[in-house]
Amino acid sequence: MAYEIATIPGDGIGPEVVDAALPLFEDAADAAGFSFETDRFDWGSERYVEEGAMMPDDGLDRLESYDSILLGAVGHPEVPDHVTLHGLLLPIRKGFDQGICKRPSVLFDGIESPLRGYEGGDIDFVVYRENTEGEYADVGGREHLGFDNDVAVQSGVFTRDATERIVRAAFDAAAEREGKVTSITKSNAQAHSMVFWDDIVEEIGEEYPDIEVERLLVDAASMDFIRRPEEFDVVVASNLFGDILTDIGAIVTGSMGLAPSANVNPDGEYPSMFEPVHGSAPDIVGKGVANPLATVLSGSMLFEHLGEQAAADALWDAVTDQVADPDAPRTPDLGGEAATEDVVADLRDRLSV
Amino acid sequence: MAYEIATIPGDGIGPEVVDAALPLFEDAADAAGFSFETDRFDWGSERYVEEGAMMPDDGLDRLESYDSILLGAVGHPEVPDHVTLHGLLLPIRKGFDQGICKRPSVLFDGIESPLRGYEGGDIDFVVYRENTEGEYADVGGREHLGFDNDVAVQSGVFTRDATERIVRAAFDAAAEREGKVTSITKSNAQAHSMVFWDDIVEEIGEEYPDIEVERLLVDAASMDFIRRPEEFDVVVASNLFGDILTDIGAIVTGSMGLAPSANVNPDGEYPSMFEPVHGSAPDIVGKGVANPLATVLSGSMLFEHLGEQAAADALWDAVTDQVADPDAPRTPDLGGEAATEDVVADLRDRLSV
Numbered sequence: 001m002a003y004e005i006a007t008i009p010g011d012g013i014g015p016e017v018v019d020a021a022l023p024l025f026e027d028a029a030d031a032a033g034f035s036f037e038t039d040r041f042d043w044g045s046e047r048y049v050e051e052g053a054m055m056p057d058d059g060l061d062r063l064e065s066y067d068s069i070l071l072g073a074v075g076h077p078e079v080p081d082h083v084t085l086h087g088l089l090l091p092i093r094k095g096f097d098q099g100i101c102k103r104p105s106v107l108f109d110g111i112e113s114p115l116r117g118y119e120g121g122d123i124d125f126v127v128y129r130e131n132t133e134g135e136y137a138d139v140g141g142r143e144h145l146g147f148d149n150d151v152a153v154q155s156g157v158f159t160r161d162a163t164e165r166i167v168r169a170a171f172d173a174a175a176e177r178e179g180k181v182t183s184i185t186k187s188n189a190q191a192h193s194m195v196f197w198d199d200i201v202e203e204i205g206e207e208y209p210d211i212e213v214e215r216l217l218v219d220a221a222s223m224d225f226i227r228r229p230e231e232f233d234v235v236v237a238s239n240l241f242g243d244i245l246t247d248i249g250a251i252v253t254g255s256m257g258l259a260p261s262a263n264v265n266p267d268g269e270y271p272s273m274f275e276p277v278h279g280s281a282p283d284i285v286g287k288g289v290a291n292p293l294a295t296v297l298s299g300s301m302l303f304e305h306l307g308e309q310a311a312a313d314a315l316w317d318a319v320t321d322q323v324a325d326p327d328a329p330r331t332p333d334l335g336g337e338a339a340t341e342d343v344v345a346d347l348r349d350r351l352s353v
Numbered sequence: 354m355a356y357e358i359a360t361i362p363g364d365g366i367g368p369e370v371v372d373a374a375l376p377l378f379e380d381a382a383d384a385a386g387f388s389f390e391t392d393r394f395d396w397g398s399e400r401y402v403e404e405g406a407m408m409p410d411d412g413l414d415r416l417e418s419y420d421s422i423l424l425g426a427v428g429h430p431e432v433p434d435h436v437t438l439h440g441l442l443l444p445i446r447k448g449f450d451q452g453i454c455k456r457p458s459v460l461f462d463g464i465e466s467p468l469r470g471y472e473g474g475d476i477d478f479v480v481y482r483e484n485t486e487g488e489y490a491d492v493g494g495r496e497h498l499g500f501d502n503d504v505a506v507q508s509g510v511f512t513r514d515a516t517e518r519i520v521r522a523a524f525d526a527a528a529e530r531e532g533k534v535t536s537i538t539k540s541n542a543q544a545h546s547m548v549f550w551d552d553i554v555e556e557i558g559e560e561y562p563d564i565e566v567e568r569l570l571v572d573a574a575s576m577d578f579i580r581r582p583e584e585f586d587v588v589v590a591s592n593l594f595g596d597i598l599t600d601i602g603a604i605v606t607g608s609m610g611l612a613p614s615a616n617v618n619p620d621g622e623y624p625s626m627f628e629p630v631h632g633s634a635p636d637i638v639g640k641g642v643a644n645p646l647a648t649v650l651s652g653s654m655l656f657e658h659l660g661e662q663a664a665a666d667a668l669w670d671a672v673t674d675q676v677a678d679p680d681a682p683r684t685p686d687l688g689g690e691a692a693t694e695d696v697v698a699d700l701r702d703r704l705s706v
């Protein structure tokens with residue numbers, strides 16, 4: 001069986017990490033006894049600069065039949081952020097109803113946390129982030145532009161369907177892990193949306209009597225990700241709070257260069273998308289030193305999603321093994337001097353399915 | 354001249370830290386040649402439990418004539434957060450148009466940061482947080498409760514007045530400090546409110562050609578407060594983003610127990626309010642070990658606001674001096690075993706105006 005995977009390398013280091021990782025993904029698939037084909041979509045900010053749009057009008061239609069999407073990065077110094085994001089990344093997440101964004105934060109052996117006293121193995125949690133609505137809803141506007149009473153409104157929209165879905169996914173994940181869900185809100189200041197969220201967490205929680213439920217305000221949670229990250233298991237949060245917390249999670253576990261993510265369409269009607277959490281890193285583009293590990297781990301999540309657990313484990317284990325080895329090549333962001341391709345070549349040697 | 358100060362000790366450890374700090378404030382005032390009187394308002398969650406409201410209906414009227422307000426903490430395990438906050442803290446901030454929330458993050462000599470490689474003196478920035486509107490606007494609602502199409506909407510409201518005011522305050526502060534303003538947004542996902550914010554930062558920035566302006570997305574800023582906190586000078590943010598970032602700022606500078614704040618009504622029409630950033634800490638109530646330092650530093654900001662710079666400096670310097678002294682008493686949150694009153698007694702000895 002051959003899977004069809006769409007790749008969108010995107011901007012900046014996106015193409016570097018995607019191109020580097022694909023041969024490794026092929027090794028893993030070969031060894032596990034399946035194959036995949038890729039089609040490359042050169043969409044992104046350069047296309048925007050040339051043609052006025054990040055992707056073609058029928059972009060989603062062209063992606064829809066694929067089994068999965070692998071995205072590199074989007075973001076370009078010369079294109080405003082709200083253009084790059086509203087032109088590609090967010091439409092895919094929303095248009096393919098990828099309601100569940102799964103982002104593991106793992107402090108691997110061999111990786112130094114910026115936090116005193118934390119060693120490899122000490123931190124291992126996963127954030128389930130709502131990914132289609134909430135504070136990212138494109139609802140709002142501006143009135144009285146040019147006058148003193150100039151005012152902008154930005155409305156968060158929270159539906160029962162989407163909220164139930166992410167909360168349930170978090171409880172299901174906790175049942176497979178340590179049995180604890182931490183729900184993040186700001187109910188003390190946002191009583192409309194967040195009390196709604198709390199209600200749904202309480203309802204769904206009743207269906208999972210064995211799962212421990214903790215409720216934290218987003219400001220306290222941001223501290224606690226620094227103060228006691230070892231105590232989290234599954235964290236469930238809205239789109240914005242999940243965005244903020246997963247970046248904190250990436251940093252306390254040593255590097256944005258190691259943080260993968262899955263944007264999952266839960267009922268499988270549309271393709272899911274896998275992408276490193278890091279951005280396009282314009283400062284190091286073209287130098288060949290971008291860290292490919294977050295993309296490799298995202299590939300692992302992609303294979304897992306396709307049900308190819310052996311290949312998924314092989315990729316994850318190769319990364320775990322490499323970063324634990326003090327003699328293995330590392331890119332500059334991890335304190336080494338290796339090139340992207342050295343890191344991937346070393347991973348190919350370590351790969352065992 | 355005798356100032357009139359209203360104290361609202363509030364819940365949990367609030368009364369402990371306020372009662373402990375007041376005699377020290379009197380010493381500082383005496384030495385600096387002025388005096389103040391206090392009236393104590395026993396408002397808070399206990400009042401809510403007994404009388405159904407955190408403060409009386411005419412609460413704001415009763416506070417209005419004071420020169421300043423000193424608040425301890427609000428929050429109670431048995432009262433929902435949105436009740437405690439919407440019943441007292443947020444109405445004061447909004448009702449007295451305290452549009453400028455100023456929160457310094459300083460890593461004092463003698464205090465250990467949870468971040469590797471940071472020593473006392475390495476971190477020193479201040480966050481200017483919009484404090485009356487934005488994501489905390491009480492605008493929104495819920496529809497179809499009990500049905501499948503149940504939906505909640507929470508709207509952030511950003512006005513030109515309030516936004517200009519906080520941004521201008523940040524630029525003014527930067528002009529007195531290192532000359533750098535970092536503006537926090539999420540323009541890539543919240544194009545209505547945050548592009549409005551960006552526009553205003555750009556406009557005001559033109560009035561301050563010597564101030565360096567940096568723009569950061571809130572997720573990146575949350576990382577950078579951990580990755581490179583030494584590079585910030587003045588940070589300006591919306592109500593919610595300021596809330597999250599100041600908690601991260603408090604933790605990376607060693608303790609919530611050291612983080613003060615000022616809620617300033619800029620035109621002086623209403624009293625300003627000063628409060629420690631920490632909460633009511635129900636777990637240590639009544640043990641006599643609450644850390645009073647954030648309240649003492651808040652008192653310093655109160656005196657500074659009243660124009661009593663000598664007394665303000667005396668309080669700030671006494672804290673700086675104490676935490677730098679390895680033999681000085683410390684409360685358990687700072688790794689010591691001292692009681693609240695020991696810490697204050699030691700500060701009174703150190704006080705010099």
Ligand SMILES: CC(C)[C@H](C(=O)O)[C@@H](O)C(=O)O
Nearest residue numbers: 085089090243277541542572
């Ligand atoms: C680029 C941006 C729109 C995006 C987000 O906020 O979701 C990114 O920060 C992420 O976390 O994937």
Ligand SMILES: CC(C)[C@H](C(=O)O)[C@@H](O)C(=O)O
Nearest residue numbers: 188189219438442443596630
């Ligand atoms: C208690 C809460 C409403 C408050 C806020 O969010 O402003 C607190 O976290 C703070 O930072 O002062």
